[in-house]
Amino acid sequence: xxxxxxxxxxxxRRVLPGFGLSLGFTLAYLGLIVLIPLGAAFIKxxxxxxxxxxxxxxxxRVLASYRVSFGISLLAALVNGVFGGILAWVLVRYTFPGRRxxxxxxxxxxxxxxxxxxxxxxxxxxxxxxxxxWLEPLWVGTVHRLAGWIPWVDWQGWLGKTxxxxxxxxxxxxxxxxxxxxxxxxxxxxxxxxxxLEEAAATLGANRWQTMTRVILPELMPALITGxxxxxxxxxxEYGSVVFIAGNMPMHxxxxxxxxxxxxxxxxxxxxxxxxxxxxxTSFVLLLLINLLQKWSRRYYRV
Amino acid sequence: xxxxxxxxxxxxxxxxxxxxxxxxxxxxxxxxPTRELYVDFNKAxxxxxxxxxxxxxxxxxxxxxxxxxxxxxxxxxxADVVTLALAADVDxxxxxARLIPPDxxxxxxDNSAPYxxxxxxxxxxxxxxxxxxxxxxxxxxxxxxxxxxxxxGGARWNYLAAWEYAKRKLGSDDAAKEFIAKLxxxxxxxxxxxxxxxxxxxxxxxxxxxxxxxxxxxxxIKEFGADKFEIVVPSISILAEPTVSVVDKVVRKKxxxxxxxxxxxxxxxxxxxxxxxxxxxxxxxxAIAAKYTANFAQLKLFTIDEAFGGWAKAxxxxxxxxxxxxxxxxx
Numbered sequence: 001x002x003x004x005x006x007x008x009x010x011x012x013r014r015v016l017p018g019f020g021l022s023l024g025f026t027l028a029y030l031g032l033i034v035l036i037p038l039g040a041a042f043i044k045x046x047x048x049x050x051x052x053x054x055x056x057x058x059x060x061r062v063l064a065s066y067r068v069s070f071g072i073s074l075l076a077a078l079v080n081g082v083f084g085g086i087l088a089w090v091l092v093r094y095t096f097p098g099r100r101x102x103x104x105x106x107x108x109x110x111x112x113x114x115x116x117x118x119x120x121x122x123x124x125x126x127x128x129x130x131x132x133x134w135l136e137p138l139w140v141g142t143v144h145r146l147a148g149w150i151p152w153v154d155w156q157g158w159l160g161k162t163x164x165x166x167x168x169x170x171x172x173x174x175x176x177x178x179x180x181x182x183x184x185x186x187x188x189x190x191x192x193x194x195x196x197l198e199e200a201a202a203t204l205g206a207n208r209w210q211t212m213t214r215v216i217l218p219e220l221m222p223a224l225i226t227g228x229x230x231x232x233x234x235x236x237x238e239y240g241s242v243v244f245i246a247g248n249m250p251m252h253x254x255x256x257x258x259x260x261x262x263x264x265x266x267x268x269x270x271x272x273x274x275x276x277x278x279x280x281x282t283s284f285v286l287l288l289l290i291n292l293l294q295k296w297s298r299r300y301y302r303v
Numbered sequence: 304x305x306x307x308x309x310x311x312x313x314x315x316x317x318x319x320x321x322x323x324x325x326x327x328x329x330x331x332x333x334x335x336p337t338r339e340l341y342v343d344f345n346k347a348x349x350x351x352x353x354x355x356x357x358x359x360x361x362x363x364x365x366x367x368x369x370x371x372x373x374x375x376x377x378x379x380x381x382a383d384v385v386t387l388a389l390a391a392d393v394d395x396x397x398x399x400a401r402l403i404p405p406d407x408x409x410x411x412x413d414n415s416a417p418y419x420x421x422x423x424x425x426x427x428x429x430x431x432x433x434x435x436x437x438x439x440x441x442x443x444x445x446x447x448x449x450x451x452x453x454x455x456g457g458a459r460w461n462y463l464a465a466w467e468y469a470k471r472k473l474g475s476d477d478a479a480k481e482f483i484a485k486l487x488x489x490x491x492x493x494x495x496x497x498x499x500x501x502x503x504x505x506x507x508x509x510x511x512x513x514x515x516x517x518x519x520x521x522x523x524i525k526e527f528g529a530d531k532f533e534i535v536v537p538s539i540s541i542l543a544e545p546t547v548s549v550v551d552k553v554v555r556k557k558x559x560x561x562x563x564x565x566x567x568x569x570x571x572x573x574x575x576x577x578x579x580x581x582x583x584x585x586x587x588x589x590a591i592a593a594k595y596t597a598n599f600a601q602l603k604l605f606t607i608d609e610a611f612g613g614w615a616k617a618x619x620x621x622x623x624x625x626x627x628x629x630x631x632x633x634x
Contacts, residue, residue: 250632
């Protein structure tokens, strides 16, 4: 057999249709599903004069809602990053009875209509719910004690008075919806990560802390950041579950999506889209920053 | 063979008879607490229309926050009739989308409000906080449940009723605003609709008093028991007029103008009024109202036109962006 007989044809044939067709399809698809609806929001908001736009997106009440939405979403995503990481670790590294059930439970927040989640959370954590009746006095006590120790911080203003129907409730709902994103992005990476790596580290004299911080975490970091970003983005857009448990007090526990709905209820379509545009741009910038961070972390840790 | 042809004839006849009686479908877009009312009413109307014309009419119902429902119709929900919580929301159909003429409210008797209601207090059994009137709601340590007036029609009635009480008692709009600000300081949860508020109060056990539609309060007692809640009627309240209208643009397209109009007219008949009364709405018909006096406490009622110069004005002063409701939270 001559060598020429097995050399590939000059233009290699791929299994799927070529670049032109698939890119065209991608753009058309993205256009229909994502870009055109988003573009419509921008066009609608563009109907406002600059001054009207500013009053719509920068009134004190709207500004307060940005703080609530972005702040609590960030907090919820961070907590999910830590506890979702532990959960993923347990699910991948250990076998125990009921593991498959736990694994399936993680997907529940994906599948459950968020309104159902909100109602369920409110029922459980309200002061006559079965968890709330124990936890609420604890929470109220904690906030009081904090106020006693560090009196110059407005603890009640920051943490709220109760669990359900206050800021803590928003945090619960946002943690709930974000959890699967962290677990599901980490799981495949963890599964690829061979236990031999840890063993090698141990034989080379690394203690557990060093193995964790120098060997395992660097490998997980990019996936962890992706999971965090997804959970954060999801939390920002969440509406259905939050309104049932937030209490929705102006200036204190109103999330931005609720204000968008409020504007719509008043037939103020432009004001609503103006706020939506601000949310959109801010989320986009934040996600871009997180992406950059991820790229940087990959390079940093690979060295 | 003979049997077969007989069967064939029978089927053909049945089909012909079926084709003769038309089947009509109407969509009634309504607000939250009228679910039970229109289930009853639709049944009665279908029977009435069948007897009158031989046609079958099926009325579908859609319920939700009044403002949200109006927006649905504006955005293309093909409602033959709307039966909403307040005239302002029906006005939006005329002003925003021109689905109905601007003078829609003059087309039916009684401002196009075939039944009325009012705003009362729902308290826990035994009334532990001793709530008797509006000024008990601003006392320290009383937790009040009411929905967000920006999103809920019912909540706007609540707000205006409290405002007018304070204005009459304290003498000025400024004092009324202060009163309202104090009242909303006592509100721990703002739900987006009347049903949501009832759930928060009744099922989650939050709050000492829920400001509520009279019919919604009765319904809560019927559903959850008179051993848990009671109704307190304030000295003065607002006459809430939920308004109805045919949606001209839709019925013209669907060819349902006649039956849609008959549907709303039927609300004003003795049967219609009786059904409304049975569902805890105050009937307009005095004779029917007299039969149900036991249900409806007598109290001083004022209309929105008397006290606030109509919905458009009240909406602008109090609930638009920057209105009094926003001001009390901006401080």
